[in-house]
Amino acid sequence: MSTPDYPLTLDVAGRRTLVVGGGPVAARRATGLVTAGARVVVVAPDVCEELRDLVDAGQVEWAARDYETDDLAGAWLAHTATGDRATDDLVAAHAEAERVWCVRADDASLSAAWTPAVARSGSVTVAVTAGGDPRRARTLREAIAVGLDSGDLPLRHHRRAAAGDAGHPATGSVALVGGGPGDPGLITTRGRRLLAEADVVVVDRLAPRALIDGLDDDVVVVDVGKTAGNHPVPQEGINQLLVEHAQAGRRVVRLKGGDPFVLGRGGEEALACIAAGVAVEVVPGVTSAISVPAAAGIPVTHRGRSRQVTIASGHEGLDWASLARLDGTLVLLMGVSGLAAATAALVEHGKPADTPAAIVESGFLPDQRTTVGTLETIADLAAERGVKPPAVVVVGTVVGLHAALGA
Numbered sequence: 001m002s003t004p005d006y007p008l009t010l011d012v013a014g015r016r017t018l019v020v021g022g023g024p025v026a027a028r029r030a031t032g033l034v035t036a037g038a039r040v041v042v043v044a045p046d047v048c049e050e051l052r053d054l055v056d057a058g059q060v061e062w063a064a065r066d067y068e069t070d071d072l073a074g075a076w077l078a079h080t081a082t083g084d085r086a087t088d089d090l091v092a093a094h095a096e097a098e099r100v101w102c103v104r105a106d107d108a109s110l111s112a113a114w115t116p117a118v119a120r121s122g123s124v125t126v127a128v129t130a131g132g133d134p135r136r137a138r139t140l141r142e143a144i145a146v147g148l149d150s151g152d153l154p155l156r157h158h159r160r161a162a163a164g165d166a167g168h169p170a171t172g173s174v175a176l177v178g179g180g181p182g183d184p185g186l187i188t189t190r191g192r193r194l195l196a197e198a199d200v201v202v203v204d205r206l207a208p209r210a211l212i213d214g215l216d217d218d219v220v221v222v223d224v225g226k227t228a229g230n231h232p233v234p235q236e237g238i239n240q241l242l243v244e245h246a247q248a249g250r251r252v253v254r255l256k257g258g259d260p261f262v263l264g265r266g267g268e269e270a271l272a273c274i275a276a277g278v279a280v281e282v283v284p285g286v287t288s289a290i291s292v293p294a295a296a297g298i299p300v301t302h303r304g305r306s307r308q309v310t311i312a313s314g315h316e317g318l319d320w321a322s323l324a325r326l327d328g329t330l331v332l333l334m335g336v337s338g339l340a341a342a343t344a345a346l347v348e349h350g351k352p353a354d355t356p357a358a359i360v361e362s363g364f365l366p367d368q369r370t371t372v373g374t375l376e377t378i379a380d381l382a383a384e385r386g387v388k389p390p391a392v393v394v395v396g397t398v399v400g401l402h403a404a405l406g407a
Helices: 024-035 049-056 085-098 134-150 189-197 209-214 235-247 266-275 288-295 320-325 339-348 378-385 397-405
Strands: 016-020 039-043 060-063 077-080 101-104 117-121 124-128 173-178 200-203 220-223 251-256 279-283 309-313 329-333 356-361 369-374 391-395
Touching: 016 024, 016 085, 024 039, 024 049, 024 077, 039 049, 049 060, 077 085, 085 101, 117 134, 124 134, 173 189, 173 235, 173 266, 189 251, 189 279, 200 209, 200 235, 235 251, 235 266, 251 266, 266 279, 288 309, 288 329, 288 356, 288 391, 320 339, 339 378, 339 391, 356 378, 356 397, 369 378, 369 397, 391 397
Parallel strands: 016 039, 016 077, 039 060, 077 101, 173 251, 173 279, 200 220, 200 251, 309 329
Antiparallel strands: 117 124, 329 391, 356 369, 356 391
């Protein structure tokens, strides 16, 4: 092209757009326009299955004939993709005379307008043209899309509508994001992207703290981490923090270890947001109840050993009689301080004292350590080794696989 092009985003919602052609390329162009809210008219003697579906759904008007000059009347934009050079030349010439932008599918060098390869993530749209090289543009688009989805590219808003602006009100939201068992690489792509967009991050002690280091300096980070017997911010206070920041128009991420809905009080926080009229999203995380035993070579279910798994909080009142009767695997979270009492209660209610048991500290972190014993011995072994939280307790025959899988 002899002159640089001028990138521009068009709002085609409700506007008449013309697609000439009935094949797969025309279908892709029509689908994109429909998604953007355009009023799409397709002119072609026959249409492919994808276009027929759009017609049958009432999303596209179809004129089942050859192109005519009057088809451009009232159009804001035209696409021609007939596969016939003479027809595409004719459409482009008429569009030029009528001052309607026309995109040609057959020859970009003869087009007055071009459709880029597009990557979208939330409210972010990135268009790539790559100098008229479609394959290069698609390759770049895919790389950009991965960066947007993973949060590796900057996604935060730096200009917002003023609160109370009737046309564009500032609205906040809360995302309850499970960060996994500690390794920053185990957060989901969705969670990572929301973290990259956040204005406020309310973080737990066991959340992947390394992810906080990469946030912008002006992101507000509120540490509400709890330890045994030390809850500096009570749960009601955390709920209030989430609601107040969101109501002030901020994007809030509640970053938790593990999964928000597995002994993480995520349900309480979600209900508090809903009661206050705040938009809330739950992003599941890799729960330590399953993943930390796996990191130590202990699958919580295994053919011939365990067909079920029960997860419980090790520092709350439990029905030990019922737990002792269960087959399969028992996983206790937050069970270090009450380990001796828990194992004694299980034995007292009928669980064999020689049932294999293990405690896995700091799963997926550099100081991960596994202590293996039985219900009768594990508490003493843990005390001798100075076992500390965070740790996951596993009870059941699957512990025997640690010797083979945990090496």
